[in-house]
Amino acid sequence: VxxxxxxxxxxxxxxxxxxxxxxxxxxxxxxxxxxxxRTATPEILAEHYAEHEGKPFYAPLVEFMLSGPVLAVVIExxxxxxxFRSLAGATDPTVAAPGTIRGDLGRDWGAAVQQNLVxxxxxxxxxxxxxxxxxxxxx
Ligand code: GTP
Ligand code: MG
Numbered sequence: 520v521x522x523x524x525x526x527x528x529x530x531x532x533x534x535x536x537x538x539x540x541x542x543x544x545x546x547x548x549x550x551x552x553x554x555x556x557r558t559a560t561p562e563i564l565a566e567h568y569a570e571h572e573g574k575p576f577y578a579p580l581v582e583f584m585l586s587g588p589v590l591a592v593v594i595e596x597x598x599x600x601x602x603f604r605s606l607a608g609a610t611d612p613t614v615a616a617p618g619t620i621r622g623d624l625g626r627d628w629g630a631a632v633q634q635n636l637v638x639x640x641x642x643x644x645x646x647x648x649x650x651x652x653x654x655x656x657x658x
Contacts (some may be wrong), residue, residue, distance in 0.1 A: 520589035522552060523600045524649040529587035532556070536624055537590045540637060543574055543606055543620060549596040553654055558588045566652045579631035591653045600646055603639040610635060 525544065527537045541551065564581050571577050581628075594603060608619025609634045613621035621635050628634050640646035650657060 520599060520611035521599050521643060521646070521648045522595050522650060523640045524638070524653060525592040525594055525603055525611050525640075526653075527591060528634070528636055528638060529581040529583065530628075530634040532588055532590055533622075534624075536636060539624065540590075541592070544592070544594055544603070547606060549594040549599050549602065549657075551592060552553055552595045553591070553593040553657055555654075556588050557591055557592050559584050559654075561585070563652060567649060568645070574625060576632050581655065583630070583632045583634065593650055593657060595653060600640055600643055604641065605634075607637050607639050612636070 525540070527540050531537060531540060537556075541554070545551065554566025561581065565572075568580060568584075571627050588606065596602065601650065606620055608615030608621040610621075611627075611633055612621040613627045615625065615635075617623060620637055623637050625634070640649050
């Protein structure tokens with residue numbers, strides 16, 4: 520069965536929305552395989568965001584992701600990678616569709632990086648890679 524890595528980013532944890540994100544995942548019918556509150560490190564983020572290295576938003580993104588704890592979650596279910604991307608909504612929370620996590624709960628806070636509450640793996644290959652980064656004991 521497919522797995523995906525979900526992160527409730529520091530803005531979501533700070534705003535007390537971890538439970539709401541987990542609620543939506545479970546209401547959709549996916550299973551929680553692992554849930555852990557943890558503080559990222561520069562090393563973890565360099566691996567996790569390797570594809571974005573060199574982009575203008577990379578440094579503010581890493582700084583934001585280090586600004587507080589994240590809730591790291593492994594979810595399970597048929598096609599849960601694309602299913603969670605659909606639950607999360609578009610990257611920019613200002614225009615993410617209502618009904619989605621980012622569309623219902625997020626907005627532009629005027630920061631250098633889009634604070635958009637959640638991360639979700641974008642392919643089954645990314646999911647395997649990212650689960651290995653965040654839960655090295657689970658692969
Ligand atoms: P994730 O699930 O977090 O990976 O989001 P995503 O797949 O929708 O976006 P992507 O992987 O392209 O970018 C990773 C993160 O970088 C985003 O979630 C945003 O927080 C931030 N980001 C991406 N693109 C931009 C951008 O054009 N401007 C700014 N300021 N931030 C961006
Ligand atoms: Mg991404």
